[in-house]
Amino acid sequence: MGARIQLTTELRRKDFLGCNYRPSHPVIRPPWAISESDFQELCTGCNACIDRCPTSILKKARGGYPIVVFDNDQCTFCGGCAEVCKPRALRREEGNPPWTLVASVNASCLSSAGVTCRICGDYCDARAIAFKLAVGGKATPVIERSLCTGCGACIAPCPVRAIRIQ
Template structure:
């Protein structure tokens, strides 16, 4: 899936290379229902209609003028306005019941609960209830993310006061035993 590009992986920026500044850049997270990256780039006209149509205003103009998701601005409600208005069909609905992208959240070590501070903001903001808190003897409850329930909407990312949550390609999310 096009928007499932790993956020942590990096590739050299063509613009930076041509300017003599070779550095790694993380690929942009594309809007929901984005086609594979190559097909998305080939078909997107950079008209900004999807950006303007987004009711939560999380779609922004990214490198090269292509739309990308910025979860620091809020969450994706999967309303479908971006895909409905995409005339060049860079965004295409998937089959019924198929996820709009392969993004999932993961909770990192900067989590306040991991440091012994009571915080449940991510769980309270998760619309699917994918983040629950596991009681712990002698300490605050720890967050536990159910990857099967997580839609990758970004609600937890936007609300996390320490940015301990990362939304990235499902293939890049550590399993429960790795966390």
């Protein structure tokens, strides 16, 4: 019984130790992260990647591990985070893509209500967002998965936060 209470306490301590950000949806590890189980094995929660990120999109989350939060900026794929990751939990190697994540638009997009908005398209350097014209003058954003890099540049500017990276 005593051991069980101690284990629970330890888990709680680990969960909340240094945790500044608690996401409400599946977490995104920094680019070039190795498999989740190996990542948790190797990452020491040292903060080096977080401190290095020029766009400040890396945050310390549950367990002390870093995650990507696109609330204010995007990933430029500069590689800085992987460069400073000593335990190699982030591993940038030849032919190894940063991730396979892409953006998707949900039903709260203003175009669903007939409002004209093309902000996300303006921010997409990869030109992965096209606007499909529909009856009634609506123009719905459609993400071309083969072009989307998952950089997240379209997320923060969206006035209703209708875009997620998945």
